[in-house]
Each structure stands twice: as structure tokens, then as C-alpha cells.
Amino acid sequence: MAACALTVGGVVAAGLPSAAHAQASVLLKNQSAKAVVETVDHDARELLLREANGHLITIEYGSAVRDLPHVNAGDKLSIRFVETLGAVIAPPDSPLPESTLTTAKGYVHGHPRGVIAAFRRERATVQSIDLTTHTLSFVTTDGESHIAVLRIKAMQDFMATLKVGDVIDITRTESISYVILNDTAAPAVDPNAPVQAPADAAAGAAATVPAVPAVPAAPGVPAAPAVPAAPAAPSAPAVSPAQ
Secondary structure: OOOOOOOOOOOOOOOOOHHHHOEEEEEEEEEEEEEEEEEEEOOOOEEEEEEOOOOEEEEEOOOOOOOOOOOOOOEEEEEEEEEEEEEEEOOOOOOOOOOEEEEEEEEEOOEEEEEEEEEEEEEEEEEEEEOOOOEEEEEEOOOOEEEEEOOOHHHHHHHOOOOOOOEEEEEEEEEEEEEEEEEEOOOOOOOOOOOOOOHHHHHHHHHHOOOOOOOOOOOOOOOOOOOOOOOOOOOOOOOOOOO
């Protein structure tokens, strides 16, 4: 699986003091998992995945993603999440940073793969710094105030270079890469369900079993031949009278 380019920070103008070049980039998450596609919502442009441990993950790929590999419910995926956080002092008079979405697709060992990377960028002005508690407060260009406790040393070192009023560009990158394993999950089988032979198999079996021949009826006893009637005795000749 090819690594996704995770660029953080902005353009630094030449000739600025070294403090203006201060920047930090840290890896917040890098994990891999296997998952099965539960549903694909083309209208909401969301994928619902279920990890092997049963956890559900929703991936929003947005209208800007047009080259997403075709994914179906039941497909097995190998997925990888990467999340980074970066910050850099913004050069004077530089344009506001813009959030972007990057996608890519291809094949790895014959399996379709895809990458979705969201770069959420915003500009902020530092309001207070507390190096003892590693707490930084700032306000973004939309007027929202934020308080962050920086627990990662790279971010703590970056905060040590800041002063109240500094303008910084913050980039949070979230990317997911996945490989379709071309292996559809088999439907669950109820062990208590009765086993039924297919209809066509039953019909075929019925066609091959010969019918039991009917038992012929016992022949009747032939009637005794008729006894011929005794011939009638001839009548005595008539006696002629003596002359």
C-alpha cells in the first residue's frame, strides 16, 4: 500500500526571522484493521464498515470524490488510518489556507485500492501561552475560541517559540487507505433451520424412481366343463298285430 503524502504547514517567506520558520508536525494515529462493508449510501456518500471487533466506522467521502473504487456491501477491506497535526507561523500578508480533499485509486497485487485524504486547514491568532501547563489558547478566523493542552513534545517545543498575537496556520490531516480483498462474506447459516433439498433436485429424484408395478389379480378357477346330457333311450318298436 503506497503511503499517502501528508503535507502540512504553509509557504514560508524568505528573509523572515528564524522564529517565523518555527513549525511542528506530529503523527496522531497510524493503525491498520480488517473490515467488512455493511452498507453503501450513494446519496449521503457514506460507507459504513464493521471492524473484526464489531466496531462500526462511517467514512464520508463527499461529493468531490469521483474516482472511488466500486465497493459493495459484503466486500472485505484492509484499511489503514493516518492522522497528523501540523502548525506553522503564517507569513505576513499570506492568503488564508484552504481545506482540500485528495483521492487516488489503483491496484495492489491485483486488488482495487483507494486513498481519501482530507486536509482541514485554518488560521488562528495566539491569545495566551502557559508553558507550565502546556496550554495554548487561540481564536480562529471564524471567531471561535479554542484551548489546547499540548501533550506531544514537538508541539510543546513549537509553543515555546510563540508569543501572544502570533498568527499560525493549523493543518489537521485525516486519511484512510483501503484495499478491496475481492472476497465477499458468506451469509450466516442458521444451524437450527431445517435442511431442505432444492426443488429441482427433488423433482429429478422423483423422475428417476420407477413406479411400483401393480400386483396382478389372482386368476379365477376355470369352471368345470359341462357334462353332456345322456342320449335319450330309443323308443321300443311298435308290435304289429298277428295276422
